[in-house]
Amino acid sequence: MKEIGVVQYGLGPIGQSITKLLSEKKDIEIAGAVDIDPKKIGQPLSVLTGKKELSRIKVTENLEDIQINNEIKVAIHTTGSYLKEVMPQLKEIANSGFHIISSCEELSYPWKEHQKFAREINDFAERNKISIVGTGINPGFLMDTLVITLTGLCQKISKIECKRMQDASERRLPFQKKIGTGLTLDEFQKKANSGSIRHVGFRESIWMIADSLNWNLDSINETTRPIIAKKRLKSKFLTVEKGLVAGINQTAIGTIKDSELIRLNLLAYLGCPYPKEEVSIEGFPKIQMEIKGGVNGDFGTTSIIVNSIPKIIDSKPGLHTMRDLPIPSALLGKKESL
């Protein structure tokens, strides 16, 4: 039996992709998988992941149905973006003695806007002697961890800007829908107003940066605007006629006394010609970083969650954020390393 046993809790596209990657890591054993979807319960994981070696593991409805005897127990939790919804799940998992790495966006930095939840999570983590972190590519890496790391080069900072430009054609269908692709302007506006079209996590990233720099922000303002197709656009899943919504332009700005200190900007739409990640730090010295071609969000989130396993099992019990863990690094099994 391997030292680390992992349960995948939530088998949406990201959960499936994580399970696949976990199955390739030499020091990790997949001990089980949980989902509430009746179509998935009872299915062997091999069907959901395409990995034959996972045929003996069947999806269960409840965590308690899983037999796990590994010395170190980790749950990868990928079910929802909002703490209010996932709190009972986190509590159940922690009470069963699992470390938790979660893609829940609000968990990535809950100490500002969800202090009550944060304290409760920290309490049940400490009580069960396990560690919990919320992470992913964004929030969790590109717009916070990486930005904060780069500020380590600076003596003075007056403003931080971070911009992601993504070609949504490369992403899965739920992502394309989440950014409003194919909607009319009216439909987009309604969904944006109701909050159903919105990337969750900007506020968490901004607070994480601000706290790292001891900036006491007065406010964070978010705006969500559509990007309109200037010609007919196509993805593997959708065709968007000229004049309809190609994607999203979302901005969040953190201010002190009306002066803008942190600006995060996400542009994700079909046909974005120059996908990239940018971090600009106005200060001394000035830093202008770019990742050419950008980083595919689904692949990146899968990586970061799996790569966080060694960090979280070595950390002291409690609720962590990427800010207090050691620097990220890739977890390469022997197969991957050469």
Next chain:
Amino acid sequence: MKEIGVVQYGLGPIGQSITKLLSEKKDIEIAGAVDIDPKKIGQPLSVLTGKKELSRIKVTENLEDIQINNEIKVAIHTTGSYLKEVMPQLKEIANSGFHIISSCEELSYPWKEHQKFAREINDFAERNKISIVGTGINPGFLMDTLVITLTGLCQKISKIECKRMQDASERRLPFQKKIGTGLTLDEFQKKANSGSIRHVGFRESIWMIADSLNWNLDSINETTRPIIAKKRLKSKFLTVEKGLVAGINQTAIGTIKDSELIRLNLLAYLGCPYPKEEVSIEGFPKIQMEIKGGVNGDFGTTSIIVNSIPKIIDSKPGLHTMRDLPIPSALLGKKESL
């Protein structure tokens, strides 16, 4: 009295620049400065740094001459690149109860090539209940910490390349001399062979990356070549005639079974037209990062050393590396933040 008292140990150009920056940080008090140069001993720090408020602090020859009563004591150590030379200093500082942040290149990752020293340092750090780290821009950040952080985005990695292109015209005279600027080819070759022209720290950066990824390298090979001036070149300090040495092209390669896994390349010369920092990770996903214009090494080292103060005082006693500390971040005093 402020909570954190800092002693600057070593007052070369970097030590002076660090002292200047420390004097601007609101939570830090400069408690003293040590140097062996008879011309500096007895001088007020205001003369060496241009900061009037440091006039009451005089450079002393010995650490024991300094009165310090702050609750937390930190020494910034900037005297040499080689552990063999600085060991007695590190030991004396640690035995006096100071945390140590050092620019000593070999200290940045001593666990591979200087294990005996590393164990000894870790022992006297633990015994004195203080923490020690070696850091700077390189080694310490651009070619290791940042590279490792970016691997956090990856699931598989086959090769890592990191390239720094620097315009040495912007750097201080000792740096320009260190890279051979103005020498003939013969002179350069002799100095390169004797090791006096060489950036120290490539091996440390490569080992830090390799250990983070669990790569058991067979060997690290370093080469140092001159870059020849194709026309007359000028810096603030030097003029270099066509055909003489403009700077250095240094490469270090980490291999397993003759296959190249990690390649670090530093080009520093007068008139480099496109200074930049590059990190390329061949893998899945592939990562291509660039910092446009690069980062000035003197400013960067000053930043990273000062920014490491909160990290090191919050870490558990012993010898640390950037790999096991929390992610870097800027330490901004209130004056700097807006």
